[in-house]
Amino acid sequence: MTAVQEHPAQAGEQTLEELCRKAAEHREHGERHGTLHPTVWQAVADSVVPRVAVPAQCAGLQWPVPRILDAVRRVAVADPAAGWVAAIHAPAGAFLSRLDPAIALGMAGPRAVIAGSSLPAGSIEQHQAGVRLSGRWPLVTGAPSMTLAALASPVHGPDGAATTRWWLVPRRELRIEEDWDALGLRGSASYTVACAADVPFEHGICLTDEPYVDAPLYRYPLYGLMAGCIAAVAQATAERALAAFTALAARTHTRNAAGALAEQPPAQAAFARADGRLRAAAALLDSATTAAWTSALAGQVPGAERALLRSACCQMAEAAEYVCRELFDAAGTAAVHRASGLEGCWRDAVTISRHALVAHRGRQLAGAYELTTVSAKDL
Template identity: 25%
Template sequence: MTAAEVTGSNGSNGPDGSVRDLRIDERTGAVLADHAAWNEEHRRLAEGALGALRDSGALRLLVPERAGGDEREFADMVANVREAALYDGAAAWVLMVLVGHSWMLGSMTEELQDEVYGADPDTIVPGSLAPVGSATECDGGWLIDGRWPFTSGAIWGEWFLLGSQVLTPGERPRLLHVVIPREDIAVDDNWYAIGLRGSGSCDVIAEQAFVPTHRMIDSGDLLGGRSPWSSRHRTSVYRTPILPGLAVHVAATALGLARAGLDDAAERFGVQDDRYMGSSKSKRPGLHMRLAEANTEVRSAELLINDTLGLLRQAADGADSKELRAQAKYQGSYAIELCRRALDRVTTAAGGRAVFDGSRLQQAFRDATMASQHQVADLDTVGEAYGRTRLGMDPGPHPCRQNALRNVAISGGGTQQRGARELDEDAVYATAVDAEIADGPPRRSSTDAERVRSIVRSTGDRRQPGRRSGRRGQARSIRAHRSRDRPRSHEPSGQRVEPSERRHRHGRCRQQHGRV
């Protein structure tokens, strides 16, 4: 089924009902479908599939016009990613990442834009936005070290957009995003995953890579839409808030995957017989209910995405607010969840014959499950923020911010800084979210400072000679601090229990759980 059949028009409708610029046509889709099995087997996008995306012109959809790109609407990206996912989820995912990064580079310096896209507006720019790298300031720029996971399309990368942080003892990390050329990057072919196997989302590594100042942007300016460069374009698309936009990026892929999977399920159920009952599966009332609910979930996801595109357009045109961003992030994330649920619902009813490789339903289910693991699809986080705004409250910082503060405390306490690979991804993402909603570059509040000093004092004094001082030792010290005044889990609060009785209680617990 094409996007025209889904929406009932030629092409793909935007939030205002207009027809989008659809470049993934049936001919391009057929090439993507032909390479899908190869992509799965070799864990990366085939050269033929990437060539089809390049030839379609889809890669330059959001490349700035001043740099030779087409600078189309944000909704055009959604329509093309969704259409690509009807044919192959991995190709759609890589397309989503590459177009998304070209959109973000529109908020960086014009010198960088010309450097990356001047010779070829179809330049491949993979990357990883999580600020897990480390940056050290030097003359004329920065030295970057780190290992970045989930770098989709890494093997084909010509430039890489990567997140990093400057760690200063006792201070909140300063977050940066940098662009690094291929010659300064090593690719670790370690992508073995349950879904999106053909996306080649490998780790990439940089060691003392020099990044001149014009290839860097403060993450607060990038994520918060405060870059002065984002306003120097013909359209307002580069003023679209990044994190809500990312949720719609991922939702577009999930939507196409869900539609492809449901189409395969309907076709399968129409001809499949129940081997035990001897009757057609298509006559089962329960199956009818599952298909009806799944299709309504997917249609609801599409309507949510279109509504969210309208919110993002309002934000780009100047009506931005924390409340709008919280709503847009939640709606995009909830659309992803609706698509995942729909595929789970029909996969459960498909029976054993749908679990084998070669089943489009099975692959769509795996790919959508993998897509739903993206950080922007964390419903607990975005739901809390959106719910708070509905009660007239501030959306608040990311709930994992305490972990970020704890990392800062450890750094300030004089312990060895952890390597980029070992950093708590939730914690650094929390700091990125803070950067997005802050009024300026991230800085510690006085309340934060007090909490940091409290943790520094407790963790710094608890280390003993000979005790392991690495990550596990730090974790033990932190747990000791957190549990210092907490009642034991087996003891009612406020009730004293003698040591002998405590041993008996713990013994009964071990017996109940088979750990004697």
């Protein structure tokens, strides 16, 4: 009998659908326990998500950027916390493109799942074979499923100037502190990770260095890819809030007004403002992503397109928070009940908008380029 093998793309789609199904089914577990259900963590590891940005020579999938963003958004629709985990694991595979290919191949293995913290919270002591990396890194999203952690530390050059270097450390060298207790994205298990380990020099990377792999995915701005994945979760959250408000407004009657909430002019105006704000942000994000990806396919992405991309990601995070707050307020007392769905959207959107990639630093980098044409390396 001849064995029938599935096409890799088909198999990848199936694992993504399975992750979305399990994430939606166990969403309440994350809300109550501060971590995803064990079956969801396993589905994350089994899915294509951690491998979509891993270089092909490391047995990765090296997906196009629009497809990566769509995958993250689909998971976030099923469960925002699982989507947040996907938003971290998915682009992190691109870190391997900054390693020597032979070293990257050895580190990746068949099922690499990379998480990390963007804060340069660690310290290093250099020795003959590498560095001694020590410290505690907060907010390592997806820690329960990771096989590698990318942990940042400041490194001082001969001139005394400090740069940030990320060190890839195996899970066995880490201690996870289960201290995640945040307002939103409750199930993402963004724990603190402690490390005191010897790391070879060649396992350190600078995210702004040129990649070893010359491919469109790695010519696309890495910081823009990471911010885009966060923006995808924000967009899914705002869309979920619009759907929740629509359902709630149809069945909610206020004390001093005739008819359902959906029939009342203030609610109608609030919905129109929120919907318009989200559509505008989505249009900008789609346009900026398309422009940057088109340039990456042809060669390098110009500074102006990098700035627009980062600005669009920040605008989406800001718009999502606005949408969720506007609809939460418009729903009145009905919104405070967890069953409405609106309070959860509001909590998640507020948490998303605080991430450094889409908060003040991202806006400042974009504005600096637009005003001075100075392009920071992490734009």
